[in-house]
Amino acid sequence: MTQLALFQKRINDEIPLSRALGIRLLSWDGHALLLDAPLEPNRNHQGTGFGGSVYSVAVTAAWGVTELALADLGLKGSVVVQTGTIDYMDPVDSDFYVICRLPGDEVPDRFRKSLARHGKGRLDLTAEVFCGEPTTEPRGEPVAVFQGRFVVQDARS
Template identity: 85%
Template structure:
């Protein structure tokens, strides 16, 4: 089973809302996480994306990116969202997807150093929500933009000695 498939299984078990929302992890390349969600399971009374569902998918993408980046460093830890805001720019009128990228395309040096020295760190992330077929290179503007800070505590090696 691939790293992404194992992580999909984990979030479905540990975050039941992700399964209810129909969140599917599409790709992780070490720099960006791409996930999708169907409109039907996430619609509001007007037939467009429910704000809470869109927010939850965006938080899941940013949280997931943090978890996967830690794993790529050979670490595990307690990852939580400290703060988050979202701007809804356009209605979500079809299936949607979220892209969350590492700042500057890589794990920030300050974050790495803090994890190494203190076993904790903070990561500020942006997740963009788009409508349509999932791609890491969208040719349209996002319908929503999430900004959040994620905190990692108790970071330690994934391998026990």
């Protein structure tokens, strides 16, 4: 099983909401995580994406980047969201996808050093939500943007 398939199984087992939302992890290249979700189980009374569902899918993408980056460093730890906000620019009117990238496409040195010295660290991430066919190179503007801070504690090899 690939790293992404194992991680998909883990989030489905450990975060039941991810299964209900229909979250599918599509790609992880060590810099960016791409995932998608169908509109149908995530719609509101107006037939567009329910804000709480869109938020949950976006926070899952950013949390996933933190977890996967940690694994790529050969570490395990407890990852939680410390703060998170989302701006909704347009309605989610179709199946949607989220891209979350490491800042500057790499694990920040400050984060890496804090993990090494203290076994903990903070990572600020942005996850962008788009409608349509998933791609790592979207055309057009995101319909929502999540910004959050993730905390890693008890990092160890």
